[in-house]
Amino acid sequence: MSNDPSDKDYASPACMASEIAPDYFGPVAADPVQSRDAERWRKAERSRLIETREALSASARKAADDAIASHLDTVLAERFGGAEGMVITGYWPIRSEIDLRGWMQRQAKRGVRIALPVVTARNAPLIFRPWTPEAKMRKGLWKIPEPDTAETCLPQIMLAPLVGWDSSRFRMGYGGGFYDRTLSSLRPRPYAIGIGLQSGQLRTIYPQPHDEALDLIVTEAGPA
Numbered sequence: 001m002s003n004d005p006s007d008k009d010y011a012s013p014a015c016m017a018s019e020i021a022p023d024y025f026g027p028v029a030a031d032p033v034q035s036r037d038a039e040r041w042r043k044a045e046r047s048r049l050i051e052t053r054e055a056l057s058a059s060a061r062k063a064a065d066d067a068i069a070s071h072l073d074t075v076l077a078e079r080f081g082g083a084e085g086m087v088i089t090g091y092w093p094i095r096s097e098i099d100l101r102g103w104m105q106r107q108a109k110r111g112v113r114i115a116l117p118v119v120t121a122r123n124a125p126l127i128f129r130p131w132t133p134e135a136k137m138r139k140g141l142w143k144i145p146e147p148d149t150a151e152t153c154l155p156q157i158m159l160a161p162l163v164g165w166d167s168s169r170f171r172m173g174y175g176g177g178f179y180d181r182t183l184s185s186l187r188p189r190p191y192a193i194g195i196g197l198q199s200g201q202l203r204t205i206y207p208q209p210h211d212e213a214l215d216l217i218v219t220e221a222g223p224a
Contacts (some may be wrong), residue, residue, distance in 0.1 A: 038206040049163045049172075049200050054096045061096065064197060069103040071118055072159075075193070075216065075223060076112075080157065083110040089128050089155040089190070091117060092145050095162045098195050105133045112174075115153050117178070120147045125182040127152050142171070155190040160214065161179040162196040169194065170207045170213045183212040190213050 047146075076083040090099070090104045108114045108131075115128040119141045129147040130200035140146040160179045171194045172180060183192055192212070198219040205211070217224040 003182055010012060024161075030129060031098060035208055038208055039121065039175075041206060042175065045202065045205075046163050046172060046175065052199060053163075053197060056096070061099070064103075064220040065099045068098050068195060068218055071090075071098060071218050071220075071222050072100075072193075075218065076107075076157075082110075083107075083157065086156045087113045087115055087128075088157040088159065089115045089117055090131070090159050091161050091195075093161070100159070100195065106186055108132050110187045113153070115155060117182075119178065120142075122176070123181075126178050128153050128155055129153070131199070154186065158192045158194055159191040159196050162194045162200065162217075164200045164202050164205055165194055165196060165214075165217050166202050166207075167176070167218055168202045168204070168207070169224075170205045170211050171214055171217075172200075172202070172205045176208060180210050180212045182211075 045220040088139040136148040137145040194213040198221040
């Protein structure tokens with residue numbers, strides 16, 4: 001625990017959150033103490049999961065990338081007729097996230113319309129700009145590459161990178177809330193697929209009122 005005086009406001013330390021009944025952190029709850037407890041627990045779990053992910057060997061990462069790409073091909077074929085002509089939002093990988101750039105290139109070449117997310121402000125939903133393997137790129141808000149164009153598009157399928165996830169398909173990301181805000185604001189809502197490692201599965205992420213459940217999780221072990 002840090003020496004920050006604000007720590008005194010918490011009902012329990014982060015290491016004890018997993019011992020509390022999951023319904024204590026019900027998704028409809030709005031109790032500020034519960035919310036602070038959940039955020040502290042998530043911060044600790046997020047650090048642990050990222051550290052575990054970054055410790056993977058290059059060959060293990062490549063195997064996970066390839067397995068997830070294959071599973072996504074199956075999902076698109078079985079649920080979306082291949083998704084040709086549809087807009088799918090990918091992402092540019094950071095911090096050892098699953099790398100689907102090769103998969104995005106293959107999809108673009110066969111007629112799927114690929115887009116990438118763009119952060120316009122810290123508390124705003126994401127917008128999406130079209131991408132092709134030949135697209136000119138520029139550095140975005142956090143120096144993450146984004147398409148160098150003013151054109152935007154609306155996704156029908158959204159791939160959301162994740163750090164952790166649970167069986168109710170709630171996603172734990174980096175804590176910025178961008179995908180939650182985006183999913184709650186887009187109409188029609190895109191089919192949202194979380195992309196991450198099987199080792200990121202948690203009993204619960206202690207969902208809060210702002211959290212948006214995804215429609216599917218795809219890991220190297222397959223869809224869930």
